[in-house]
Amino acid sequence: MTDLARPDVDAEIDAGLTDADADADADTDPGPDMGTGGADVDAGAPDTGSLDAGTVDSGVDGGRPDASPMPTTCGNGELEADEICDDGNTDINDGCTEQCLVEPDWICLRQPSVCVLLNDAVFVQSNGAFGCGSRTGAETDPFCSIDDALDEKSPVIIVRPGVYSESLVSEYNVVVIAYPGAEIRGREWSIDAGHAEIVGLSFVDSDTFAVRVRSDASLVLSECTIRGAWGYGVTIESRADAMLDRNLISENRSGGLRVKTSGVVEISNNVLWANGHSRSSFGGVRIEEMVGQGSRFAYNTIVENEADSGRAAGVRCDRPVSIRNSIVWNNHSNEPSALSGACVVESSIVGPNWIASGSTLVVDPELKSDFHLQASSPAIDRADPDGLESAFDIDGESRVQGGAPDMGADELHQ
Numbered sequence: 001m002t003d004l005a006r007p008d009v010d011a012e013i014d015a016g017l018t019d020a021d022a023d024a025d026a027d028t029d030p031g032p033d034m035g036t037g038g039a040d041v042d043a044g045a046p047d048t049g050s051l052d053a054g055t056v057d058s059g060v061d062g063g064r065p066d067a068s069p070m071p072t073t074c075g076n077g078e079l080e081a082d083e084i085c086d087d088g089n090t091d092i093n094d095g096c097t098e099q100c101l102v103e104p105d106w107i108c109l110r111q112p113s114v115c116v117l118l119n120d121a122v123f124v125q126s127n128g129a130f131g132c133g134s135r136t137g138a139e140t141d142p143f144c145s146i147d148d149a150l151d152e153k154s155p156v157i158i159v160r161p162g163v164y165s166e167s168l169v170s171e172y173n174v175v176v177i178a179y180p181g182a183e184i185r186g187r188e189w190s191i192d193a194g195h196a197e198i199v200g201l202s203f204v205d206s207d208t209f210a211v212r213v214r215s216d217a218s219l220v221l222s223e224c225t226i227r228g229a230w231g232y233g234v235t236i237e238s239r240a241d242a243m244l245d246r247n248l249i250s251e252n253r254s255g256g257l258r259v260k261t262s263g264v265v266e267i268s269n270n271v272l273w274a275n276g277h278s279r280s281s282f283g284g285v286r287i288e289e290m291v292g293q294g295s296r297f298a299y300n301t302i303v304e305n306e307a308d309s310g311r312a313a314g315v316r317c318d319r320p321v322s323i324r325n326s327i328v329w330n331n332h333s334n335e336p337s338a339l340s341g342a343c344v345v346e347s348s349i350v351g352p353n354w355i356a357s358g359s360t361l362v363v364d365p366e367l368k369s370d371f372h373l374q375a376s377s378p379a380i381d382r383a384d385p386d387g388l389e390s391a392f393d394i395d396g397e398s399r400v401q402g403g404a405p406d407m408g409a410d411e412l413h414q
């Protein structure tokens with residue numbers, strides 16, 4: 001591995017020592033080494049980069065002791081100390097380097113990092129106070145509505161923090177990446193054609209559904225919050241394909257997630273909490289049709305949803321659907337009501353009114369108030385790792401910790 005033209009990151013010189021990697025640090029180069037350049041010592045010069053691979057030097061490494069276990073792993077997807085990005089790999093030329101630095105001309109957001117070329121992207125910044133004239137969408141001249149960016153058929157839209165009260169329809173291939181604090185309020189997004197990938201956006205208090213995908217369109221929805229819709233939180237219809245991963249879907253009045261499609265649907269690592277009400281036809285999830293080859297429903301936490309008397313308040317399956325590696329707990333119609341009969345449950349915690357069988361446990365999952373696992377939870381290490389496709393849990397943390405995956409949306413961080 002060579003550093004080639006890559007700049008150093010600390011302000012120190014390297015005092016004449018070479019790193020253990022193939023390149024030299026040019027003895028007195030004006031910049032630092034990466035702090036991770038090699039397993040050798042830094043000759044006593046303080047650096048501000050990462051730790052020195054556990055070797056002791058006489059200096060100070062950013063205030064942290066040497067010879068302690070390396071606390072960061074570039075490529076594990078988790079943003080740790082001194083990592084500017086972590087896209088879950090150690091490849092370069094994808095925006096985030098093997099040393100977890102953002103490459104020139106890229107922008108990386110979220111965890112694990114999603115990186116896009118700045119040249120491909122337009123920016124949106126809610127700016128109602130100033131109105132919206134003609135904008136280019138450049139970083140310094142952002143659109144002030146998402147709709148303006150969609151009108152331009154921008155392939156990549158970066159949404160800055162703010163409230164967006166706009167009803168949106170997308171009909172072409174688009175990637176939307178939101179900063180934390182970007183929120184669509186009181187309105188909805190319908191994906192009617194093309195492929196939409198929406199990352200990190202919040203949908204709050206929609207007066208109908210919050211997100212819908214239909215016809216032959218497809219949707220990837222991840223790291224989004226869908227809360228307080230008057231109708232369904234998310235609805236997947238007709239022939240649409242959809243992948244929902246690592247979302248929080250809560251307090252949507254007609255139910256959290258409705259699936260009725262002949263397309264392929266993957267639903268994993270989501271929390272569905274407090275959806276539905278005492279007369280809704282379901283609470284957390286209703287699967288009317290999910291027949292596409294490769295569809296799956298796994299690693300979801302479905303708690304405290306409510307439905308009409310006699311309806312399954314956790315997951316309502318209108319036809320046989322496998323519910324795997326999930327937690328379905330404390331959902332109510334007029335009595336505890338987890339799953340309907342057509343749901344085929346495997347390697348999950350279900351209850352409290354349920355009959356344990358095979359890999360299904362009926363036991364309090366011991367969740368915290370934010371639906372993460374307590375350290376004593378019986379869900380820990382009890383999921384079936386067969387067919388584990390998800391590398392990350394709802395927090396963007398590595399999915400398998402402690403030897404086996406945990407049931408539900410959260411993997412306990414160890």
Ligand SMILES: [Ca+2]
Binds near residue numbers: 074075079080
């Ligand atoms: Ca990392």
Ligand SMILES: [Ca+2]
Binds near residue numbers: 087091092094
């Ligand atoms: Ca990379």
Ligand SMILES: [Ca+2]
Binds near residue numbers: 380381402405411412
């Ligand atoms: Ca585990």
Ligand SMILES: [Ca+2]
Binds near residue numbers: 393394397410411413
């Ligand atoms: Ca976690």
